[in-house]
Amino acid sequence: MIKDSYDAENGILMASFSGNFTVEGIIHWLKIINPERYPLRKLKILMDVSDGIYLFQPAQLNKFDEPIMDLCNRFELVKTAVIHRTPKETEYSLIMSSKSICANYTEQTFSSRDIAIEWLLKD
Numbered sequence: 470m471i472k473d474s475y476d477a478e479n480g481i482l483m484a485s486f487s488g489n490f491t492v493e494g495i496i497h498w499l500k501i502i503n504p505e506r507y508p509l510r511k512l513k514i515l516m517d518v519s520d521g522i523y524l525f526q527p528a529q530l531n532k533f534d535e536p537i538m539d540l541c542n543r544f545e546l547v548k549t550a551v552i553h554r555t556p557k558e559t560e561y562s563l564i565m566s567s568k569s570i571c572a573n574y575t576e577q578t579f580s581s582r583d584i585a586i587e588w589l590l591k592d
Contacts, residue, residue, distance in 0.1 A: 471490075473485070479513075481514070486518040487521055489522050492525045499536040509544065510544065511546040512544040514547070516550070519552050527564060537574060540574075547573060549574075550577055551577070551579065559578055
């Protein structure tokens, strides 16, 4: 399950992932992030996946390229901090953060919520 909420004080979309996740489930969530729901020019996302398990293989990571490009087209900037606790999920996130999907997209992987938020708040 993906639960999200908006932290208006810090301007961060907070997403909490728990349970098992497929590529399709995450893509569906990416598609519902839009300026009508979050009226921002610069979107900052904190994805806490420390209670989530990915049910897909590294070869499927390229399926996220188009949905991330679509997300980037909806906002001036998309900055994403991802928190993981397991090596597999961390590796997947590191692969994604090393890709150049679009010029206005940045992703970093963290093991600490506080450090992730600190990074998101830096301009």
